[in-house]
Amino acid sequence: KAGVTQTPRYLIKTRGQQVTLSCSPISGHRSVSWYQQTPGQGLQFLFEYFSETQRNKGNFPGRFSGRQFSNSRSEMNVSTLELGDSALYLCASSLVQGSYEQYFGPGTRLTVT
């Protein structure tokens, strides 16, 4: 079974632009969570989607948003990029039914210049 995939793997954007990252969960997994990883703040929870609904959201500004499609694939969007948004963005999927384990993708490295 294929693992969690994320596209693109690397991205360079300019301040003020917006960006969309994509995540395809493991087949059959219905929950998708997003995390931001930076050297200073470590790993921080952004939001989680299940059945196309956001179930939980971390402490991030409204510039960070996401959505989930009927096939469980998820996208996250960051608008009006700031230098501080430079980070590794990780996506994780969970089966949900009787399982609480999260499996991570390789991440998208976003650099904002």
Add this chain to the structure above:
Amino acid sequence: AQTVTQSQPEMSVQEAETVTLSCTYDTSENNYYLFWYKQPPSRQMILVIRQEAYKQQNATENRFSVNFQKAAKSFSLKISDSQLGDTAMYFCAFMKSGAGSYQLTFGKGTKLSVIP
């Protein structure tokens, strides 16, 4: 809110030796899960081991085992017979049970180097 603390930013161990990584957490929840994740230099986060708080028996996965002390809110990871491939960042993580949402709270990580 939950917090997870890993007090050892860096550790090293000789190949084939045993090493223990520390993790403490703070929560008012009674039901939860604890995890250790490994992130090698290639960046893919890998689940190493998990522990349900309601289980008293410590989890074991091959060379990896945990020492779970619920009263002390401690969750350490022991790696036996360390191998070069164990070189990675190790993150301790907490998840509430039955919250209707899957959200991991991570510690800052411990960078483990296995020395040949």
